[in-house]
Amino acid sequence: MSFISVNKLWKQYGDQVVLENLNLDVEQGEFCTLVGASGCGKSTFLKMLLGQETQTRGDLLLEGQTFPAEPDRNRGIVFQRYSVFPHLTVRQNVLMGLELEQRPLLGKLFGSARKEALEKVDDMLARVGLTPSANKWPHELSGGMQQRLAIAQSLIMRPRVLLLDEPFGALDPGIRKDMHELLLQLWQEIGITIFMVTHDLHEGFYLGTRLLVFDKVRNDPHDPNAYGATITYDLPIGQMDRSLLQDIDQSVTNTARHQAA
Template identity: 55%
Template sequence: MTTIVLDDVWKEYDDRIVLERVNLTLDDHEFLVIIGPSGVGKTTLLRMLLSQERPTRGRILIDGEPIAPEPTHDRGVVFQRYSVFPHLTVLGNVMRGPQWLASPILGRLFGAKRRALEEQAMTLLTRVGLAEHASKYPQQLSGGMQQRLALAQALIMKPKVLLLDEPFGALDPGTRASMHTLVRELWEENEMTIVMVTHDLSEAFLLGTRVIAVDRPRTDPQAPERFGATISSDFEAKSRIVRQSRRFEAERQNARLQLISAH
């Protein structure tokens, strides 16, 4: 169970107010999509959830606790670019995180533990369709494959929250569609919370269970920097009760089919 609460969050750089009065409560297993025009502070909001930046006012709570002051392994991230390590192979990239956690000095696992991790990483790579490229370097992969690798690299840490910063922005439409399906399925399978930033409206409503628009409600033509952006609309794109009843129906159907085939 993961809940995220933003309580009256402001972000200011010197005199310039970027975000103001941001209030948000996010339940467990939501797919939150943040949309808005460029330069309005969507990414700043995501960076605060990542602890890459800190709010100047207000607080962010994860599961009721104040958010850690620096990025930690309970929040995974996929950026638009540069999310994977160029000096490691595909398999090496996926195995990197768990090895760092398990071995503080060497950052490496050996023997049986390594083989177990390798197996786990290969399962995940198979899931994202990169198993046959395991020994290649990221530069040898296409943009879509690199993003799938970045997803696998983040997912092996089993993060409570996965943050996606325009992850499909640099991909062609075909690749983007297959990535949408993959992310949707991974979100269902791993039962985690996803927060994604995009400027593509159709993408937002296709993927998100909840879509928030960030925009400036007020502007002062003489001093545009004095008013920040805030959540201007909040849509429940796929209502929780509908999702739950759908899942329940699917399970019931499954159980019925099993009963029938048993007889």
């Protein structure tokens, strides 16, 4: 039995078919990048993994169990924006998860328990390179720093799956490169299963172990919502050549044009 298995999964909003007949098996520790044109259901799929959305038909299983229908501490998330709490400093942001877990009622740690937790926090901050900014407010951080913080905040909970929804979409190219390195390094150290949605096909090719391309196989120009997207390419990264990248790029761009038309 694989870690996550997706079986004949469909997602519809009314008449609009977003995803059709999705089948996928993911092993623990894989780093999957999800690419595709906008409106092709990659974010919807991520939301289903997160528990923010539920499927219309089919199975979505984590170690054979149905995914809980609401977000929980086993699935961490980093959004493109607004992932950190503006009213807490960097350190408090990372500490939050530990406090929530250990104190269901107060949600705050004191004394030696707090000290112990803060050691973990500082260790995590060092890993993502935020030690110098530990006592700053999030609004004092750059976009890249905020994303580092969001990642640290999720990882300190040791979730089973880390979900990233276009986490670097709003960052400058140079910063994006640094973030890629950081993410790969953390993934290798911690060995967590990662799903990352990205707009950037080249980012998808570079990061991770597995590329999943979401695309529409069928297209009805008179009724663009009649058919949903599915996974058209499921490729191990590192075994791809340039022509394949161009093929995928072409196909995704075509779909994007159809969507826009």
